[in-house]
Amino acid sequence: MAPFDILASLAMDIFLPVVPAMPSILNTTPSMIQLALSLYMVALGVGQVVFGPISDRIGRRPVLLAGGALFAVGSLGAAWSSTAEVFLYFRLVQGTGASAALVATFATVRDVYASRPENAVIYAWFSSMLAFVPAIGPVAGAIIAEALGWQAIFLTLAALAVLVVGHALFRWHETRPVIEAERRPSVLPILMSVSFWVYTAGFGTGMGAFFVFFSTAPRVLIGRAGYSEFGFSLAFATVALVMIATTRFAQAFVGRWGVAGCVARGMGLLICGAALLGIGEVYGSASFFTFIIPMWVMAVGIVFTVSVTANGALAGFDEIAGSAVALYFCIQSLIVSSVGTLAVTLLDGDTAWPLVCYATAMALLVSSGLWRLRSWALRQGALPQADSQ
Structure with missing residues (x-):
């Protein structure tokens, strides 16, 4: 579960070092690039209200895998964007995918560990990871951008998402409780x-x-x-x-x-x-x-x-x-x-x-x-x- 939790945060923090240069790269204004940060956060938060009920109906696994795939597509699209409008669109796609994956991840924790003492440890570790990502994400982004260019940041995110989804295909089993339709609360x-x-x-x-x-x-x-x-x-x-x-x-x-x-x-x-x-x-x-x-x-x-x-x-x-x-x-x-x-x-x-x-x-x-x-x-x-x- 941890890589999905990390990727959602990393997509925000690893991008920060190139934010000042993006207006000239995409021939736009700083406010448009700031919007790219805001749209990602909005999609990450609001999208969960959509994907939560969906995961209750069709299961955690399909929502997780679809979210990871969507995150990879959004990352690839952002890497090859040549205009600010296209870049914003794919950042929105990326945030939507991260939102779906996060919902499925934490719903799975609840499904499996709700009545077990390990749940506190898992939630605490997730929070610690989210605290540490902002410390290393910008450094990693700066190194990647300096060596390979800003597009490589998003290509890296896409590659990581593909690896994580590929691993989940074999290791992530469905955990949603079976509920009869007429009893769905x-x-x-x-x-x-x-x-x-x-x-x-x-x-x-x-x-x-x-x-x-x-x-x-x-x-x-x-x-x-x-x-x-x-x-x-x-x-x-x-x-x-x-x-x-x-x-x-x-x-x-x-x-x-x-x-x-x-x-x-x-x-x-x-x-x-x-x-x-x-x-x-x-x-x-x-x-x-x-x-x-x-x-x-x-x-x-x-x-x-x-x-x-x-x-x-x-x-x-x-x-x-x-x-x-x-x-x-x-x-x-x-x-x-x-x-x-x-x-x-x-x-x-x-x-x-x-x-x-x-x-x-x-x-x-x-x-x-x-x-x-x-x-x-x-x-x-x-x-x-x-x-x-």
Whole structure:
């Protein structure tokens, strides 16, 4: 499953080094190239709402294979594009394929590991991979573009997609639960579920904090702290390494604290990290100690959170896991892209304040939701022992 998860993120990050040169290459404006980034993200998020229900009806395997093939076609088309309009079209195709593959991947996790302790480890590893790809993707893209040209970036993505789909043809078996047509449930209960919204917002809080960090870190460390591009890459990578190291203990802390306990602690760590960032911004100057080390604290909180939010949000929706996963990722992507971008735009993106404000506000919102869920469970006498911690 991992290569599909990685490719979806890599298609965004590996392209970043050539973005400044693309307007002259395709004889267009910078805004059109920015649209290529935005269209990919839109297709990645919104497409899941379409492919989720489809995977519930026809299965995960055909959606996954079709999505991987579509991603390869979009990558090839982008490589051979000679105009901005054609390039935008194939980026949209590429994002649509990635969206289908992601839905099928995470629905499969839900199908197979919903009631097993390994699910927290798998979700945590996926999140750590997504954290590490932005650290290595731009470097890889720069090396490929310098040696072989910008088209080679998309040819590389196409080749990787072909390899991944070829492997899945033989190793990826259908996991969708068999449901009789007359018993096929509606998706309305998903949208009516308070726990779905609370835990989906929790996932959006964790990944959104990383998104805001990713958006502001170059401006803070390179622009203000004077880091070189290589030095910045090393500092950035330490955050991903902290997330990966924390992932090794995911199964243990889920077993000890439960889903709600892990998310609550994750929100607490995000607030603590935000407080340290704020102190560094007020009393210090931009540096590794005032920006990266507080982010280590937040990175641990992100792993605590994203390791378990899928279980909390999707519990009880096993028969329509594809639709539930699609709504889960679509809504959290809207939270990340809208609220996260708003924070970076309205506040000073050259400082830590966007990250401080986003993490604090969203963590407090999710914490209030957890308190409401806990109060309801106590009234119903249904609070599990682990979650009571």
